[in-house]
Ligand SMILES: C[C@@](CO)(OP(=O)(O)O)[C@H](O)COP(=O)(O)OP(=O)(O)OC[C@H]1O[C@@H](n2ccc(N)nc2=O)[C@H](O)[C@@H]1O
């Protein structure tokens with residue numbers, strides 16, 4: 351038997367950090383949504399008790415460091431599954447980009463193996479398993495649009511934002527999430543974005559207000575480390591994107607665009623600046 355799962359990328363329309371916790375994680379308040387750029391995960395039963403990962407992408411680990419491997423191992427151990435699985439990852443989402451590619455692969459693996467092995471694990475439980483793999487994995491289990499609190503695992507589903515184009519551009523640098531959180535001085539954040547105001551903009555389906563109220567407190571940290579991310583933001587705004595923000599810990603910058611007529615110009619303008627550029631729709 352074989353199952354297929356799509357693993358879409360996420361963007362953070364809003365990311366606020368409330369404080370650093372005793373366990374070293376940061377207490378966050380995020381508004382996350384999925385975009386139509388996805389890895390494809392194929393899972394095939396193996397009679398032997400083993401997990402094998404393959405991928406056309408030469409730049410991700412294929413051993414126990416792979417988040418899909420960790421997801422498969424977790425589900426096998428927890429539910430005492432004796433069969434093995436062959437997992438192929440068709441990567442489309444850039445790696446270490448702030449788009450949760452690895453987390454979404456892990457979530458898709460949890461969903462897929464639940465089906466492949468007919469385990470009947472409820473979604474809530476899949477989300478809890480996901481939290482053991484990473485802070486962004488619970489959101490990726492269900493996707494949609496949600497407010498995420500705690501370290502990212504406390505989810506409140508909300509309505510989709512108004513549909514629009516999303517231009518994603520990732521400069522050729524690798525940013526470590528741990529490094530960005532590590533450099534953040536949570537007590538010294540000058541301006542916190544308002545989650546309530548963004549929720550209102552989404553509720554009212556006001557695209558202009560969504561663009562106006564975008565905010566990410568990790569952005570300044572990454573911008574200070576990598577001035578090219580700042581240049582990329584300025585470039586996207588200059589080319590006419592309606593709202594521009596860095597996603598997660600970066601370095602991907604996304605631009606929201608309402609008019610299709612503008613998309614090609616912005617896309618082509620950015621291609622001169624970096625190789626990884628995508629024009630996609632929100633997954634509403
Ligand atoms: C910043 C965000 C925003 O969506 O995404 P990315 O930029 O990674 O996509 C997330 O908070 C990242 O989630 P994720 O990538 O799953 O993080 P984890 O593997 O759990 O943690 C990686 C590192 O980030 C730090 N971390 C993570 C989450 C959090 N709320 N506080 C933290 O301080 C932890 O100290 C850890 O060392």
Ligand SMILES: Nc1ncnc2c1ncn2[C@@H]1O[C@H](COP(=O)(O)OP(=O)(O)O)[C@@H](O)[C@H]1O
Nearest residue numbers: 415416417445446447448449450451452453455
């Ligand atoms: N299936 C996977 N796809 C992508 N990266 C993975 C995967 N498994 C493990 N990783 C590792 O996870 C790290 C973060 O990758 P990713 O989830 O793409 O980034 P981000 O957390 O910035 O959204 C990278 O260092 C990468 O090597």
